[in-house]
Amino acid sequence: MGKPFTFKLGAHPINWVGEDVREHGADTTYESILDDISRLGLAGTEMGRKYPQDPEVLKSELASRGLQLVSQWKSVLFSDPSWLEQELAAYRKHVEFLHGMGSTVISTAEVGGSLHFDPRRTPNEKEVLRLDEAGWRSLADGLNAAGAIAREYGMKLTYHHHGGTVVESPEEIDRLMELTDPSLVWLLYDTGHAYYGGSDPLSLLKKHYDRIGYVHLKDVRQEALDEARRDGCDFVTCIRRGVFTVPGDGCLDFGPIIAELQARGYDGWAMLEGEQDPAIHPPYPYAERALSYLRMLAAQS
Numbered sequence: 001m002g003k004p005f006t007f008k009l010g011a012h013p014i015n016w017v018g019e020d021v022r023e024h025g026a027d028t029t030y031e032s033i034l035d036d037i038s039r040l041g042l043a044g045t046e047m048g049r050k051y052p053q054d055p056e057v058l059k060s061e062l063a064s065r066g067l068q069l070v071s072q073w074k075s076v077l078f079s080d081p082s083w084l085e086q087e088l089a090a091y092r093k094h095v096e097f098l099h100g101m102g103s104t105v106i107s108t109a110e111v112g113g114s115l116h117f118d119p120r121r122t123p124n125e126k127e128v129l130r131l132d133e134a135g136w137r138s139l140a141d142g143l144n145a146a147g148a149i150a151r152e153y154g155m156k157l158t159y160h161h162h163g164g165t166v167v168e169s170p171e172e173i174d175r176l177m178e179l180t181d182p183s184l185v186w187l188l189y190d191t192g193h194a195y196y197g198g199s200d201p202l203s204l205l206k207k208h209y210d211r212i213g214y215v216h217l218k219d220v221r222q223e224a225l226d227e228a229r230r231d232g233c234d235f236v237t238c239i240r241r242g243v244f245t246v247p248g249d250g251c252l253d254f255g256p257i258i259a260e261l262q263a264r265g266y267d268g269w270a271m272l273e274g275e276q277d278p279a280i281h282p283p284y285p286y287a288e289r290a291l292s293y294l295r296m297l298a299a300q301s
Contacts, residue, residue, distance in 0.1 A: 004298045006262050007215070007270045009291075010044025010070055011037045015246065015274040015283040017050050019073070020116060021239050025050075025278045030061070036284045038065040040291060044269055046107070047072035055100055069101040070269045071158070071214065077119070078142025079112035079135040079166065091146045099153040105214040105269065106150055107188055109160040109167070110139055116164060116236050126234075131166045139166075140179035147184030158188040158214040161197060164235025168197035170204065177211055187211045191252055192218025192244050192273065196225070202256050215261070215270040217294070219250030239275055246274040246286050248293030258294060259301035 016033045018024030030050040037045050052058045074094045077083040111117035113129035147157040161173045189212045194201040224243045247254050
């Protein structure tokens, strides 16, 4: 039997331990996460908050299970020019760490204006502050500069359009792609965040395929999303309410998405993501079912 996918498939530790919702999987050990990913027969993972911070320890733990560190999220605050110098210095350190781990892509997202990630916001605020013209220009300049740093190391800055941030809607994704240099700034295509932000995931994939350097495969529970929207929930509350899940367990049709990736010969990394309470939705069996679903789709494409 041939290889089922044209791309390399891994699993994000967010299936086991929440990043934005800290109580999800709070007692889970990194050893159990890595053991599960290895048992699933997958080859890669992203950095998680439970993983060892010492690069040598992390390398040893990954190598002993035949796993590759694919990427690590990097928040940036490029939309505010006064932060640019310190943000680029921090970005270089992040790139150096990932390069040392053998990674080739950097998951990157602007946090300016976000309720949950922007260090300048206060807890009593309720709305994401969208970018003005100056903010867009500053963000694009910063991303191009960070992308140039990544390219120095033979890596790609992959921009993660993300719920609850200033690059979330189809129009915002389009604008980011228009304003940034295609040789320096790539797209992290995330199916779940695409749908959450108002995009049709397949249309987004087709429109910006030539810019895609990395993929996250995540599903959405429509009923949970509808209820959260009716109640005016913010992004993190949506996670707590179970809006997101693994492919095959929500409302998204991954058949055309996988078929498109296969037909285009996408050979980069794709990361399996669920981002839900592991006490209610056990990560290993959910991942097993999602992988069976994706393999079935790949066989049909």
